[in-house]
Amino acid sequence: MQCLECGSEVASLDNDHLLHCCSLTLQEYSIRHHLPLDLLVDRDQVNLPDTVDDYPQPKSYPSEQARAIFRGLKWGGLLQRDGAFTLLPGEIRRLDLLLWNLQWLSQYGFMFRQEYSYADASHRVVATNRLKIPTTYLAQSAEAHLSPVPPPDFLLSLAVLVAHIGELQAGYLFLQFPERAAGETVIAEASRRGVEFRELDAADHSEGLLLRTLTRSDTKHLLDLLRGELMAIPGALERFEQKTPEVTVAKELVFDAAHFITDHPAKCSNLHGGRYMLHVKVRDRVDPVTGCVVDYGYLKRVATKRVIDRFDHHNLNYASSELAWRSSTEMLCVFIWEQLIEYLPGLVELQLYETTQSWCNYSGPDLEAFQQSGSDSLLTHFVDSSLGESQLRDLIRVKPPTLEIIAKSKR
Numbered sequence: 001m002q003c004l005e006c007g008s009e010v011a012s013l014d015n016d017h018l019l020h021c022c023s024l025t026l027q028e029y030s031i032r033h034h035l036p037l038d039l040l041v042d043r044d045q046v047n048l049p050d051t052v053d054d055y056p057q058p059k060s061y062p063s064e065q066a067r068a069i070f071r072g073l074k075w076g077g078l079l080q081r082d083g084a085f086t087l088l089p090g091e092i093r094r095l096d097l098l099l100w101n102l103q104w105l106s107q108y109g110f111m112f113r114q115e116y117s118y119a120d121a122s123h124r125v126v127a128t129n130r131l132k133i134p135t136t137y138l139a140q141s142a143e144a145h146l147s148p149v150p151p152p153d154f155l156l157s158l159a160v161l162v163a164h165i166g167e168l169q170a171g172y173l174f175l176q177f178p179e180r181a182a183g184e185t186v187i188a189e190a191s192r193r194g195v196e197f198r199e200l201d202a203a204d205h206s207e208g209l210l211l212r213t214l215t216r217s218d219t220k221h222l223l224d225l226l227r228g229e230l231m232a233i234p235g236a237l238e239r240f241e242q243k244t245p246e247v248t249v250a251k252e253l254v255f256d257a258a259h260f261i262t263d264h265p266a267k268c269s270n271l272h273g274g275r276y277m278l279h280v281k282v283r284d285r286v287d288p289v290t291g292c293v294v295d296y297g298y299l300k301r302v303a304t305k306r307v308i309d310r311f312d313h314h315n316l317n318y319a320s321s322e323l324a325w326r327s328s329t330e331m332l333c334v335f336i337w338e339q340l341i342e343y344l345p346g347l348v349e350l351q352l353y354e355t356t357q358s359w360c361n362y363s364g365p366d367l368e369a370f371q372q373s374g375s376d377s378l379l380t381h382f383v384d385s386s387l388g389e390s391q392l393r394d395l396i397r398v399k400p401p402t403l404e405i406i407a408k409s410k411r
């Protein structure tokens with residue numbers, strides 16, 4: 001087989017050859033030359049078992065720097081148990097980020113693995129890149145913490161967290177924590193440094209915590225605060241600051257619902273139902289690491305949890321007080337916008353079809369404007385505390401019987 005990088009004839013292409021000839025891993029080589037891994041990976045390298053014996057014991061305890069990085073990864077829920085091992089998965093687009101972790105985490109005993117697997121469901125050879133360590137080694141380094149050691153650097157842990165799981169949407173930074181406690185630590189420590197986060201319902205229905213910087217200034221302040229640390233982490237700042245094309249993505253969702261229109265002169269005042277179709281459109285720069293504007297799965301989860309679950313197979317007039325008077329497509333759009341904008345600050349348009357012939361488009365206030373104005377008064381008329389305060393109500397108020405009349409009637 002000829003190596004397309006150096007031109008030499010080799011018995012088989014593997015990382016031993018490639019890392020010496022062009023510093024690429026086999027998976028990168030397969031992507032660069034658009035060759036399926038199935039053709040490149042030797043059969044005996046597929047589903048190769050990994051054994052604890054191949055991992056040398058660490059000789060010293062991890063440094064403060066290594067512990068700060070480890071903690072940031074742990075906050076993000078990135079360390080996974082897999083049999084006798086604990087592993088940190090990485091994506092091939094961010095291989096250098098994984099290797100940056102390795103230069104510190106090798107102090108624990110982590111090693112890099114590019115593993116090739118074939119599972120019945122995948123129908124192809126799949127490569128995974130990860131740092132791995134026998135889980136027992138981690139227990140040994142945890143014992144070192146029994147003796148007094150300086151606490152790991154908070155800003156470094158936060159920078160590692162942001163570099164790995166931070167998602168920028170329209171200038172707001174999102175962090176999804178699998179466990180509440182880690183998220184709460186970050187809220188408190190960041191607040192002491194002048195960066196405010198808003199706590200959102202975890203979009204994936206889990207026990208975790210979804211945080212978003214409160215304003216765009218908080219994002220800017222946070223990135224400035226972490227700039228020194230992020231500059232050292234491969235690709236971290238570029239991910240948030242590199243200029244990339246702006247693209248609009250859309251998700252179509254449907255729900256079946258009934259409604260009626262109060263005071264309508266025609267048959268829409270009758271309870272009737274149908275299938276609604278909602279298009280949620282988000283516009284933003286393409287994230288250079290994910291290649292996406294926003295994960296379609298996140299878009300669907302948010303819209304499902306905030307809107308579809310509330311409306312589907314319900315009477316829209318009773319789904320929320322804002323809609324009890326008028327559940328027109330227009331009112332629904334304004335309401336849906338307010339349900340989504342905190343989670344999707346890149347939201348640019350909603351399109352709601354009541355039938356294939358009747359629909360409306362709506363572009364509401366951006367998140368900053370919404371934070372200042374609050375809920376639109378169009379939606380709040382019947383829940384406003386001033387409702388009923390008009391003196392005109394005296395004209396129709398039945399006067400209570402006076403005491404004199406009551407006394408006469410008892411005689």
Ligand SMILES: [Zn+2]
Pocket residue numbers: 003004005006007008017018021022
């Ligand atoms: Zn070569």
